[in-house]
Amino acid sequence: MTTVAGHPFPEGLHYLVEHDVWAELADDGTARVGITAMGIALSGEVYMCRPKPVGLAIAQGRAIAVVELAKSIVSVKCPVGGTVVEVNEALADAPEWVHREPYGRGWIARLRLADWAADAPQLVHAHQAAGLALLLWACEPEAPQRLVTPFFHAAAAAAFDTPVEIYFAAASVRLLAPGVAAGLRADPGHPKTVLDALREAVGHGAVLYACTDALRAQRLDGSPLIPECTRRGGAVQFMARACDLRWRALVF
Incomplete structure (x- = not known):
């Protein structure tokens, strides 16, 4: 696993670095997305997370969710473009999973990819050199x-x-x-x-x-x-x- 300033960046994920978000590609043409550990460290604890609804088309770099922090409400940018096919329903009652397990139970939504070839050049793929x-x-x-x-x-x-x-x-x-x-x-x-x-x-x-x-x-x-x-x-x-x-x- 790669770490930056003490924050983990798991291998196998793709990162839109400027917005501190990640995407995990699946074999079925979908991608699960969320916030990076560094993004959480910079923003603080999450008290509410509201993903965009299923069926909505999202462009890369546009909002995939809205989160409430201690002193502000901010949008979470989407690392890939596509149509929302699933949201993490658990976050409605337990939004803290976003900052407790940002790469696990804190995932935000799953999208069916629209144009991976166009999105990929903007992303960083984590793979740690020896x-x-x-x-x-x-x-x-x-x-x-x-x-x-x-x-x-x-x-x-x-x-x-x-x-x-x-x-x-x-x-x-x-x-x-x-x-x-x-x-x-x-x-x-x-x-x-x-x-x-x-x-x-x-x-x-x-x-x-x-x-x-x-x-x-x-x-x-x-x-x-x-x-x-x-x-x-x-x-x-x-x-x-x-x-x-x-x-x-x-x-x-």
Whole structure:
């Protein structure tokens, strides 16, 4: 299961992210819809939920229900377009299921899909990668403006609870020498150093690998590296990740 900011996003569902709603497709051409856990966290407890009636045609992004919150009444947008064929009758007496079990008993309605091919590009399909491998190849200290971006991406992926491995190759291994990354900034006016960005990625769980051949070529073999990097790994290890269909790979 994917998590974002501590909120679960189950695999197999399709999400209309801008409206914090989900759709679960069935083999019969229908889809069950509801509010995401993040949407519930942002809005608060639900005291009333009134879905649109059976038989009504709803366009993607239009209201599928109205919910009453502590201080407001808001509409719930529909992640897919279609005709309502069923509503969750239990919510009439127990609307709290919407915030207690947003992906279970708190589902709102079921629709017969109108045009899935047109709706699908607007949705995010949750499937968790086994991990993300980043190769730093053109990230030499002489181009500090390129050095922060890979660590920002690594930190973001690790924040999704995705395993992240960063492989330092070629001249990028020089960033691992004490004092180098600490003296570099992507922008002279920015308070954070490249080392700060690196540490943020490591703090979220990213693991650093230094290529032994690159260390030798840069005359760093046998020299101490920053404490954040304790592992060695080069082309074989990175390509093993890149060729694994369960992993994603990025090259910087």
